[in-house]
Amino acid sequence: MGEKKTAPFGSWKSPITSDLIVSGSIGLGQIAIDGDDIYWIESRPSEKGRNVIIRYGSNGELTEMTPHPYNARTRVHEYGGGSYIVHRGALFFSNFTDQRIYRVEAGEEPVPVTLEGDFRYADGVIDDRHNRIICVREDHSNHSLNPAVEAVNTIAGISLDGSGEVRILAEGRDFYSSPRLSPDGRYLAFLTWNHPNMPWDGSDLWVAEIDVAGDFKNIEHIAGGERESIFQPEWSPDGILYFVSDRNNWWNIYRRRDGRVEPVCEMEAEFGLPQWVFGMSTYAFESEDRIICTYTQNGFSQLAMLDTSTGTIDKIETEFSRIEGVCARGKQVAFMAGCPADPTSIVSFNTGDRTINKLRLSNELKIDPGYISVPQPVEFPTENGLTAHAFFYPAVNKDFKAPAQEKSPLLVMIHGGPTAAASPVFRLGIQYWTSRGIAVLDVNYGGSTGYGRSYRERLKGEWGVVDVDDCVNGASYLVRQGLVDGDRLAITGGSAGGYTTLCALTFRNLFKAGASHYGVSDLAALEVDTHKFESRYTHSLVAPYPERADLYRERSPINHTDRLSAPVIFFQGLDDKVVPPNQAEIMVDALREKKLPVAYVAFEGEQHGFRQAANIKRALDGEFYFYSRVFGFAPSENIEPVEIENL
Secondary structure, three states: OOEEOOOOOOOOOOOOOHHHHHEEEOOEEEEEEEOEEEEEEEHHHOOOOOEEEEEEEEOOOOOEOOOOOOOOOOOOOOOHHHHHEOOOOOOEEEOOOOOOOOOOOOOOOOOEEOOOOOOEEEEEEEEEHHHHEEEEEEEOOOOOOOOOOOEEEEEEEEEEOOOOOOOEEEOOOOOEEEEEEOOOOOOEEEEEEEEOOOOOOOOOEEEEEEEEOOEEEEEEEEEEEOOEEEEEEOOOOOOOEEEEEEEEOOOEEEEEOOOEEEEOOOOOOOOOOOOOOOOOOOEEEEOOEEEEEEEHHHHHHEEEEEEEOOOEEEOOOOOOOOOEEEEOOOOOOEEEOOOOOOOOOEEEEEOOOOEEEEEEEEEEEOHHHOOOOOOEEEEOHHHHEEEEEEEEOOOOOOOOEOOOOEEEEEHHHHHHHOOOOOOOOOOHHHHHHHOOOOEEEEEOOOOOOOHHHHHHHHHHHOOOOHHHHHHHHHHHHHHOOEEEEEEEEEEEEHHHHHHHHHHHHOOOOOOOOEEEEOOOOOOHHHOOOOOOHHOOOHHHOOOOOOOOOHHHHOHHHHHHHHOOOEEEEEEEEEEOOOOOOHHHHHHHHHHHHHOOEEEEEEEOOOEEEEEOHHHHHHHHHHHHHHHHHOOOOOOOOOOOOOOOEOO
């Protein structure tokens, strides 16, 4: 190995370029098993974010099941998920453009199953007894005519006889998810919740008997309530209903047997996830007495076998630090997994011989480990004598070192959600920064998932306070440890993370620059201009509205630009329905007026989160360019400049 060159942090030359990231990366999600075949979704930035369903055959052959230009993505709850079902070789999927369900088999042209209309569908199962799909339907007919009228969510039966007939099976609740048929097809389990709850706050598990005509009768409440979150109901092969509940602080697995609910395995670990999207799964049945599952402890995922008769856990040692989307058919298991040094992949696992095979990588690039920063779990003191969590990625590049005494800039990353979680998995979007000489702190502030309900509820009524405190205290902790430069601290986040970013820059004086990606600046605006799923979310995160409109004003950065003294760059999709563009544009105008350095990069055709390769590249390079100007280092490569006003 040659001698390292000396160069300032931020100016190191890295092979992990934005072109490399967008050209070589795909998103992976929603795994299913049908017979001997494994299916998943690939989201391709190179095709403007088109979601393609892939079949992995028993012979290892990959088949694209959804031809161009079909895009397998539902808009139920706007975030989607659960966008396809596969059943005996036939695939049924929601198409993004018209939101109709289509049926397709390999090599064929998709055929519509649902009629035209202002409807969306998600999270379906096939009901063979009645030749239909049972799924969540979201009706926007009246909402489109009058935005003050909410979309209507129901459980619906969609006929597969070619008529497109729809039968409403359950209605009256604000939200529905997870319809799951018993093995004999006679019962359907499903979840509901109502405003102002989100599903991780409080939800209900129901079981309905399905009569000969296909209607529901004898609907029975099984578990859940205002203060209990239920996740992923599943039927065992012998017809016992299992589910995940956080009734004892931790999302653990329970079952209903002989008319009563009992825990299957009680641990200080999370077997559940916040249901931001449909179709999430952390466990599946190998047999009636054995479950393959994943759970999270201290931010790390663990794969395990759970004996349903004894409740004992058999840990399976793997390299993976994040596991999700578990599904199984007998001894064949598939899931999505990532680890600190390798990209996320679709993985198959045989419970018999315990062999693991990676079927598809989110990135096929081979990057020298000398450019990879491995996350280090960090616990740090925060307000009220509590402890918060994060993952620290030091600046690493095998070709460079910094001048003596220089400390690296730090970029604090805030996940969206806000009940999501930072995971210690390989992400090129983080390595882009660390390989250039900028350290990263990925924060799991109070409110994040993975540390129990009580940790999640630290944010209740305290959004814009607890999250900001934890980000400030995490960065300050690293400064005190002598690991980063306290004069070059930046903060970045998207969506809810963008709100935390703007709050930290407005209400605290620690950070010297920041980037808001489709972030919230006006909490009150969310009450009048966002989608149904999150339209009351702030009632638990902040306070009831309009009763406490004063608190919304107090915690909205847009109302306190006089306290903002750091440069900010904004990135915004112009078709965003979750956080509309005016949230960014009002803030940008205020910064212009105040003569603070500000940049605004807007993207036509993008919604909430960027899916197109050119825009992902522009946002990544644009943010790096912005910090280079603010912190005064010279990038090693030519980057398309971003117009920065007042600098």
